[in-house]
Amino acid sequence: MKTGEIVLGALAPHPPHLVYAENPPQNEPRAECGWETLRWAYDGLRASVRAAKPEVIVLMSPHWRTYVGFHFLGLPHFKGLSVDPIFPNLFRYQYDLKVDVPLAEAICQATAQKGLAAKMMRNPDYRIDYGTIVSCHMINPAWDIPIVGISSHAVSAYFNFDVMETTMKTLAEATREAIAKSGQRVAVIASNSLSHRHFTTESDVPEDMSREHIYHHGQYLWDMKMIELMRQGRAQEVLDLMTDFTEQATAETDSGALSWLLHTLNVPTSPAKIHGYGSVIGTGNAVVEWKGVAL
Amino acid sequence: MSASKNPVIAGYVLPGLPQPLLTPDANPGYKDLRRAFDQVRAEIANSNADLIVIYSTMWPSVIGHQIQARPAPEWIHVDEEFHDLGSIPYKLKMDAEFAKLYAQIARERGLHARTVDYHGFPIDTGSVVALKLINPDNRIPATIVSSNIYSDRAETFVLGKAAAEAAERSGRKVVAVIVSTLSNRLHQSFIDPQGDKIHSLKDEEWNQKILEFLKQGRLEDVAQLSRQIHREARVKKVGNFKPFWWLSSFMGANNRYQGDVLSYNSVYGTGSAVISLHPAPHAARDLEFDEDSPDRYQGERNVLAPSGESVSEFSSQLSLTGPMSSSAQSWSGAVPEGSGND
Secondary structure, rough: OOOEEEEEEEOOOOOHHHHHHHHOOOOOOOOOOOOOHHHHHHHHEEEEEHOOOOOEEEEEEEEEEEEEEEEEEEOOEEEEEEEEEOOOOOOEEEHHHHHHHHHHHHHHHHHHHHHEEEEEEOOOOOOOOOOHHHHHHHHHHOOOOOOOOOEEOOOHHOOOOHHHHHHHHHHHHHHHHHHHHHOOOEEEOOOOOOOOOOOOOOOOOOOHHHHHOOHHHHHHHHHHHHHHHHHOOOOOHHHHHHHHHHHHOOOHHHOOOOHHHHOOOOOOOOOEEEEEEEOOOOOHHHHHHHHEEEE | HHHOOOOOEEEEEEEOOOHHHHHHHHHHHHHHHHHHHHHHHOOOOOOOOOOEEEEEEEEEEEEOOOEEEEOOOEEOOOOOHHHHOOOEEEOEOOOOHHHHHHHHHHHHHOEEEEEOOOOOOOOOOHHHHHHHHHHOOOOOOEEEEEEEOOOOOOOOOOOHHHHHHHHHHHOOOEEEEOOOOOOOOOOOOOOOOOOOOOOOOHHHEEEEEHHHHHHHHOOHHHHOOOOHHHHHHOOOOOOOOOOOHHHHHHHHHOEEEEEEEEEEEEEEEEEEEEEEEEEOOOOOHHOOOOOOOHHHHOOOOOOOHHHHHHHHHOOOHHOOOOOOOOHHHHHOOOOOOOOOOO
16 A cells, blocks of 8 residues: 555634635525635635645544543544534534544554544534534535544643643654555644634624724734744744743644644645635634645 | 522532433442432422523633523534433423523623524533433423633623522522532543542542532632632633632622532542532621621621521621611521622
8 A cells, every 4th residue: 555645734723704704505694794814815725725635634623622532533424513602693504524434543543552542433413513614614615525533632721731742743643654554645634723812792793894803912923923934934933832822822722733733744844835814703813734745 | 689689599519521411320429429410300399490590611602691592402412522421312491581681681781691592502511411410301491601711700790690680680589500510620541430539639629628618608708719729620721710600699699508518529530519509597607708898887797606696696786776777686597688798
């Protein structure tokens, strides 16, 4: 069997507002417009994903938060209704997705062999989290590529960011090994925002862009710092700054997803492509693409 | 609002993890928690409660405060952590009218609040577990309010007061429930349920301190310890430990309760307790509690005597003159209106 490869890596944040504003048939609420800079950014990433021809998308979602180890979607097909518990007025989505169970099992097994707690999720009644759905929809609205869904283990809350970094590096090694053995072409995706302080109120028209801006200038400065490092191919510095960034920008990188992604990409030194940046209800979101790596 | 008008006839602290519902026989502690849930169910059934109001720490919100208003939400729920324990089909009964009133009053009090009424809305594991166990036949309608991840004490206190005002305006007699563990640290590896125990001795000590206070009816004292509890015994997933702020402000911010710890056990390392609090004339309030906000100083309390005795026989409050004296002298257990005990 040929060795698998990572054909693309991406930071693909999951604000449900983006799906809401796209008005796909799967989502019940209707929008006039909204968050175009990010949606156009996703147009670019979507084209890159199509061009890379991945056979599987491996994704970590901050909104499948698990407190005991990493969990992996473990059934071939999930179908149902996802209602966002935070923004139910914006996201009520009929999903229908396929899972690459053998690859999920392989990553899970490799993770466990490296000493981390890991478990397959095989309950057919399980409802897929909206983070997974939003990122997958924005990357591949046709849903014609199977996924591997990985939960976000709350290591940073239980221990600290250093432990999180070490844990995510270990998970990344397991991910790389399993992908290599699979012989498949894989895209790896971190589904998280950057700075992540929300407004706690919402305008009557959620897509009223006259009300949309970053929550605090300090968050913006931090987001730009991290994005600039990505643009310059300095992923190791992104990792080095992850603790301060996460704490000071209240960043959703506390999920570990971005750390896992960068380690899975073997800490890239080539410049990342920034498809776009924008705020969603005060949070900072960047759509970022990295080239694939041989394994 | 004075305590005598408070419409909350009982308060409960309930844990939200699904083991007592799904696998009660896996561990004697889970079984004991299940027994305690059953006891709460019987207490509520025998009460004259019209409504159960739940504040769930397992339902986080960002946009202000969300209040469940779907009359009959129905779903098959699966916990995102303990999905291998099984599915939880449910059909609940919500008091939509009360939910709307609660949201309206919360907004009147300056909060951002809204109701949610959507098919398939993901009601959290803790609320589902609680309602399945304490109200299995939906005899009493319920309302569930979210826990905003950013809110702190003042906001949460106002949310509790809004609940009390809504209950009073609606004329309903209410059971108030918080869904929360005490210490919330789960074991970080997959465990055999038979070996379940509190995650650490430190968590255990803090749990015992909380239980000691609540056994004495010192609800407001626990509320005032919330920041300390958050630092010492909570994994910091949110800004602060809020449920006792809500419960205390809803029930009346004092220590005048009969507290009963019906069960305390570990569930996957967390401190999980079923605790009841009933308004009571005899309580710890007059022993050490001095955190009310009176408009007029009522004199030194007899801190060495039981509260009832201190008021009826020894309390220096009896020597008061002026407008407060008549109400103080007439106290035969309940706090008089105008005592400044809000």
